[in-house]
Amino acid sequence: DGGITQSPKYLFRKEGQNVTLSCEQNLNHDAMYWYRQDPGQGLRLIYYSQIVNDFQKGDIAEGYSVSREKKESFPLTVTSAQKNPTAFYLCASKGNKRYEQYFGPGTRLTVT
Amino acid sequence: QQQVKQSPQSLIVQKGGISIINCAYENTAFDYFPWYQQFPGKGPALLIAIRPDVSEKKEGRFTISFNKSAKQFSLHIMDSQPGDSATYFCAASGGTYKYIFGTGTRLKVLA
Numbered sequence A: 001d002g003g004i005t006q007s008p009k010y011l012f013r014k015e016g017q018n019v020t021l022s023c024e025q026n027l028n029h030d031a032m033y034w035y036r037q038d039p040g041q042g043l044r045l046i047y048y049s050q051i052v053n054d055f056q057k058g059d060i061a062e063g064y065s066v067s068r069e070k071k072e073s074f075p076l077t078v079t080s081a082q083k084n085p086t087a088f089y090l091c092a093s094k095g096n097k098r099y100e101q102y103f104g105p106g107t108r109l110t111v112t
Numbered sequence B: 001q002q003q004v005k006q007s008p009q010s011l012i013v014q015k016g017g018i019s020i021i022n023c024a025y026e027n028t029a030f031d032y033f034p035w036y037q038q039f040p041g042k043g044p045a046l047l048i049a050i051r052p053d054v055s056e057k058k059e060g061r062f063t064i065s066f067n068k069s070a071k072q073f074s075l076h077i078m079d080s081q082p083g084d085s086a087t088y089f090c091a092a093s094g095g096t097y098k099y100i101f102g103t104g105t106r107l108k109v110l111a
Helices: none
Strands: A004-007 A010-013 A019-025 A031-037 A043-051 A054-057 A064-066 A076-078 A087-094 A101-103 A107-111 B004-007 B010-014 B019-025 B033-038 B045-050 B056-059 B062-067 B072-077 B086-093 B099-101 B105-110
Touching: A004 A087, A010 A019, A019 A031, A019 A087, A019 A107, A043 A064, A076 A087, A101 B045, B004 B086, B010 B019, B019 B033, B019 B086, B019 B105, B033 B062, B045 B056, B045 B062, B045 B072, B072 B086
Parallel strands: A010 A107, B010 B105
Antiparallel strands: A004 A019, A019 A076, A031 A043, A031 A087, A043 A054, A064 A076, A087 A101, A087 A107, B004 B019, B019 B072, B033 B045, B033 B086, B056 B062, B062 B072, B086 B099, B086 B105
């Protein structure tokens, strides 16, 4: 089955700890994205990557970091510098010659 | 200029009725306008999309109407069903890899 997988589905962390969210795709897509979703605020772009070993900050990159060492993988690290990390995190990908962006199932992160 | 304004924030429709959600944009460089459907706890799923060279696109009960001069586009859900109850997002993209999303509309279809 082709698609985007995110793990884990639920993640709980103590304040002050870094945490890494996984995103893997087997669609052979070049571009990958991370969004944060909060109630009533829609989808806000954290980081995106157009090709391997390259990524750009989105609108709310502060307190987050990413890497893109493989085409299939785009992990997101939520650092202790992120002031309000509790949210629903969505990974997405897009093929090079098509407009459609496809989303993974999401990871709900709760930091207490 | 990068915003996409979506309305209404929430919508209640009777079963069998028509649900209409509107979006407006300012950046004329946008050339792709998708709609996504999201159920609670799930990732958004691409529902239907339109390019600005057509004024309407229909897929089953879902129709996008596009008004290039007014810089507006809307989603119409005909014969709305309780299973359509979800949050709907419009988006716009053009010239870059970035997508700009609306703030979402929570639709509830009453049985």
